[in-house]
Amino acid sequence: MRFRIIVLAKQVPDTRNVGKDAMKADGTVNRAALPAIFNPEDLHALEQALSIKDKIPYAEVILLTMGPTRAAEIIREAMYRGADHGYLITDRKFAGSDTLATSYALSLAVKKLAPYHLVISGRQAIDGDTAQVGPQTAEKLGIPQITYAEEILSLDAKKIIVKRRLERGVEVVNSTLPALITVHSSAPPCRQRIGKLLMKYKHARTVTELQNETKDYTELYNERPYLLIEEWSAEELKADNEWLGLSGSPTKVKKIENVVFQHKESKILSNSDKDIEKLMQTLISSHIIG
Amino acid sequence: MNNIFVYCEVTEERSIADVSLELLSKGRKLADDLKVKLEAVVIGHKVTKLEALLYPFGVDVIHYADDEKLFPYTTLPHTTVIIELFKKEHPEIVLFGATSIGRDLAPRVASALRCGLTADCTSLEIGDHFDNKSQTEYRNLLFQIRPAFGGNIIATIINPETRPQMATVREGVMKKELYSVKYKGKLNKIDARSILKDEDFAVTIIERHLEKSRIDIKNAQVIISGGYGVGSKENFRLLFELAEILGAQVGASRAAVDAGFVEHGRQVGQTGVTVRPKLYIACGISGAVQHRAGMDQSAQIISINTDINAPINQIADYTIIGNVADVIPRMIKYYRKNSK
Numbered sequence: 001m002r003f004r005i006i007v008l009a010k011q012v013p014d015t016r017n018v019g020k021d022a023m024k025a026d027g028t029v030n031r032a033a034l035p036a037i038f039n040p041e042d043l044h045a046l047e048q049a050l051s052i053k054d055k056i057p058y059a060e061v062i063l064l065t066m067g068p069t070r071a072a073e074i075i076r077e078a079m080y081r082g083a084d085h086g087y088l089i090t091d092r093k094f095a096g097s098d099t100l101a102t103s104y105a106l107s108l109a110v111k112k113l114a115p116y117h118l119v120i121s122g123r124q125a126i127d128g129d130t131a132q133v134g135p136q137t138a139e140k141l142g143i144p145q146i147t148y149a150e151e152i153l154s155l156d157a158k159k160i161i162v163k164r165r166l167e168r169g170v171e172v173v174n175s176t177l178p179a180l181i182t183v184h185s186s187a188p189p190c191r192q193r194i195g196k197l198l199m200k201y202k203h204a205r206t207v208t209e210l211q212n213e214t215k216d217y218t219e220l221y222n223e224r225p226y227l228l229i230e231e232w233s234a235e236e237l238k239a240d241n242e243w244l245g246l247s248g249s250p251t252k253v254k255k256i257e258n259v260v261f262q263h264k265e266s267k268i269l270s271n272s273d274k275d276i277e278k279l280m281q282t283l284i285s286s287h288i289i290g
Numbered sequence: 291m292n293n294i295f296v297y298c299e300v301t302e303e304r305s306i307a308d309v310s311l312e313l314l315s316k317g318r319k320l321a322d323d324l325k326v327k328l329e330a331v332v333i334g335h336k337v338t339k340l341e342a343l344l345y346p347f348g349v350d351v352i353h354y355a356d357d358e359k360l361f362p363y364t365t366l367p368h369t370t371v372i373i374e375l376f377k378k379e380h381p382e383i384v385l386f387g388a389t390s391i392g393r394d395l396a397p398r399v400a401s402a403l404r405c406g407l408t409a410d411c412t413s414l415e416i417g418d419h420f421d422n423k424s425q426t427e428y429r430n431l432l433f434q435i436r437p438a439f440g441g442n443i444i445a446t447i448i449n450p451e452t453r454p455q456m457a458t459v460r461e462g463v464m465k466k467e468l469y470s471v472k473y474k475g476k477l478n479k480i481d482a483r484s485i486l487k488d489e490d491f492a493v494t495i496i497e498r499h500l501e502k503s504r505i506d507i508k509n510a511q512v513i514i515s516g517g518y519g520v521g522s523k524e525n526f527r528l529l530f531e532l533a534e535i536l537g538a539q540v541g542a543s544r545a546a547v548d549a550g551f552v553e554h555g556r557q558v559g560q561t562g563v564t565v566r567p568k569l570y571i572a573c574g575i576s577g578a579v580q581h582r583a584g585m586d587q588s589a590q591i592i593s594i595n596t597d598i599n600a601p602i603n604q605i606a607d608y609t610i611i612g613n614v615a616d617v618i619p620r621m622i623k624y625y626r627k628n629s630k
Binding site: 098103130131134135140144145147148161166167169174176179185186253255258267269271273275277279280283289 | 302362364365366369389390393394395396397398400401402404405406407408409410419433438439443444445446447448449450451452492493494495496497498499500501512536538554560561568569589590592593598603604605606607608609610611612613616617620621624625627628629
C-alpha cells in the first residue's frame with residue numbers, strides 16, 4: 001500500500017507587501033492589488049511531505065486546497081516541486097466560510113482520499129493568522145494533531161515522532177497514525193521548482209480552466225491523463241449545506257474598520273545634532289534611560 | 291445568563307501562567323458587566339497554592355482536574371476534560387491564552403462543540419447587535435476585536451447564535467489586576483479518570499526540555515525596535531549597539547523578521563510579543579496595526595523614520611525625521627556625553 005500524505009494549503013493575498021493601493025477609498029481591502037501567493041507556512045508543510053517522499057519511495061504527496069478556480073495555481077506550483085497530484089475544492093456554497101466551515105469541507109475531502117496516513121499543513125495562513133483550521137480539521141477527522149512541528153524525526157507505517165517548537169522550549173512527541181501535523185516557520189524552507197517537473201506539469205489544468213482555454217487540450221489529455229486537476233464541489237463531497245459557507249460559520253463579522261490612528265501630540269525633531277542631543281538629555285533627566 | 295470560563299494554563303513550576311491571570315482579570319470585568327460568575331478551569335497535576343492564587347482574581351469556582359496523566363499538557367486529554375465539563379456547564383464565554391497551548395486546544399474544542407472562536411483578540415467588549423436580515427436583536431454579545439489581513443484592518447467578530455463564545459488573547463494584552471484579596475470561591479474537583487479514554491493518549495511526550503530563549507523582550511524596560519526601513523542585517527547591528535549601552539533589548543517588526551534581519555523571537559506585534567516598556571524606539575518602522583497592537587501601550591515612543599507620514603509617527607511622543615543609520619550613532623554619542 002502506498003503511504004499517502006495529504007498537504008493542506010491555501011492561496012492567500014500577500015498581506016506582507018501591502019502597498020498604497022491595497023485599500024480602497026471606502027476602507028475595504030482591494031484584493032486585486034495584492035498578489036496571490038502560496039501561503040508561506042504551507043510551503044514549509046509541503047517540504048516536510050516531499051522530504052518523506054525522498055526517503056520512502058512508496059510515499060505519495062497530494063495537495064488539497066479550497067478556493068476559487070485561480071487557486072489551482074498553487075496545485076501546479078506544488079507539482080513543479082514534487083507533489084504527485086492535487087485536488088481543488090471549489091463551490092460558491094463555500095463563500096463566507098469561517099475556520100469551522102472551512103475545516104468541515106476540508107475534512108470531507110480528506111475522507112474522500114482515504115486511506116491516508118498523514119495530513120500536513122502550515123501552522124497558519126498570513127491573511128488570518130488564526131492557526132485554527134489545522135486542529136479543527138483534525139477534530140473533524142477524529143485523528144490526533146501535532147501543532148507547531150519543526151521536524152519529523154522518524155516515521156513508519158504506524159507511528160511518527162515529531163519535534164515541536166514552543167515558546168519556551170522544545171518537545172518531542174510520538175503519535176499514532178493517521179495524524180495531522182501543522183508546520184511552524186522554523187522548519188526548513190521548501191525546495192525550488194524542478195525543471196523536469198515544470199515541463200511535465202505546465203499544462204496541468206482543472207476542468208474549469210480547460211473550458212476557458214482557447215487551445216484544444218483533448219488529445220494531450222487523452223495521452224497524459226495525469227494532467228487533469230480534479231475539482232470537487234460541495235455535492236461531490238456529499239456536504240451538508242447547513243455546515244457550509246455563511247450558515248456553517250458561527251463567527252460573523254460585525255464590523256470592519258480601516259486602520260485609523262489616534263492622533264497624539266507628536267514632537268517632530270530634525271536629525272540635527274542639536275535636536276538629538278536635546279532629546280537624549282530629556283530622556284536622561286526624566287530617568288527614562290540612564 | 292450562564293457564566294464566564296477561563297482556561298488556566300499550568301506552568302513548568304506548577305503554578306498558573308501569567309496570561310491566564312490576565313484573562314481572569316478581564317473575565318472578572320466581563321462577568322461584572324453581565325452580572326454572572328467567573329469560573330476557572332485548571333487541568334494538570336499537583337498545582338501549588340491554586341486556591342490562594344486564583345480567588346483574589348475574583349474567581350467564583352475553580353474546576354480542577356488533578357491527575358498525573360494531565361501534566362505536561364497534551365491536546366486530547368485536555369480537550370476531552372473540557373468538552374465534558376462544558377456539556378454540563380454550558381458556558382456563555384470562554385477565554386484561552388493565545389499560547390502554543392491555547393492555540394492548540396481552543397480550536398479543537400470549538401470544532402467539537404461547533405461554536406465560534408476568534409484568535410488573538412486585542413480587545414473584548416460586551417455589546418448589542420441587531421441583525422438586519424433576520425430582524426433579530428441580540429443582547430449582551432461578546433465583541434471580539436482583532437486586527438486581520440496582516441493588520442491592515444480591524445474586525446469586530448461576534449457569535450450571535452452559538453455558545454460558548456470563545457476567544458484567545460495573547461500574553462500582555464490584558465492587564466493583570468487583583469480583584470479583592472479577601473475574595474473566596476469554591477473548588478469543584480473533576481474526576482478525570484472516569485472521563486478519559488485510551489484513545490486520548492494517542493500522542494505521548496518522549497522528551498521535552500526548556501530552551502529558554504535568551505531573548506526576553508517582554509520584560510525589557512527599554513526596547514529598540516527595527517523595521518524593514520532599517521534596511522539590512524548590518525544596520526541592525528547599530529540597534530544592538532544602542533541597546534547594549536542603554537541596557538535595552540532589540541525588537542523588530544514582522545517585515546524585518548520576514549526579511550531575515552533578526553530572529554522571530556524578537557517580533558513585536560499581534561503575531562509576536564506584546565510589550566509595554568518605559569521607552570520604545572521604533573527605527574524604520576512604518577507602523578502597521580498588527581505592529582502597533584503589540585506596542586502602543588508603551589509609556590514613551592520615539593519614532594525614527596525618513597517618512598514624515600509614517601503612521602507610527604502619529605502615536606509617537608517624538609519623531610525624528612532621518613535615516614536610522616545616521617541618527618543612531620549620534621544617539622549613542624550624545625548619550626555617552628550626557629550620562630556621566
